Amino acid sequence: MKLHKEIFRYKVAVGLVLKKIRTGILIDGKPMTQxxxxxxxxxxxxxxxxxxxxxxxxxxxLENLYIICDYFKIDIDYFFRLVKNITKKEIDDAISAKIRLKNLYKEI
Incomplete structure (x- = not known):
């Protein structure tokens, strides 16, 4: 169970990094949309x-990681450094903010 929770939290951290990278790019003065x-x-x-x-x-x-890093012109090691720097609080906040994530996390 502990491993499943750690993997779940790591996935959430990856998602947070993807969103931060995307919204850090401005298109017509606004954060890039999904x-x-x-x-x-x-x-x-x-x-x-x-x-x-x-x-x-x-x-x-791996294909998606390659594409996202290529698209945003970042190195894969930089991407994983960003993931590593996501805080416990950021992960907890992301899980709490989405009912689906909260329910899935409780099931683990």
Whole structure:
């Protein structure tokens, strides 16, 4: 059970990083939307992308990690440093903020 909770929390941290990276890019003076990213990745990489899923509770594949790092022009090691720097409080807040995450976390 402990391992499952740790993995769940790590996935949440990955999702938080994906959202931070996306919203850190401004399009017409506003944070990049999920729809914009979905469309742009679909066009540039010929791959269906679901930002909402990737930012909530991702089960990110190596292919998706490669695409996101390539898209945002960041190194994979930098991406994982960002994940490592997500705080316990940020993870707890993200879980508490979404009913789906809260319920899934309770089931573990």
């Amino acid at each position: 729809q914009y990213l979905n469309n742009d990745i679909s066009e540039k990489y010929n791959k269906s992308w679901n930002s909402a899923r990737e930012e909530t509770l991702p089960n990110t594949t």
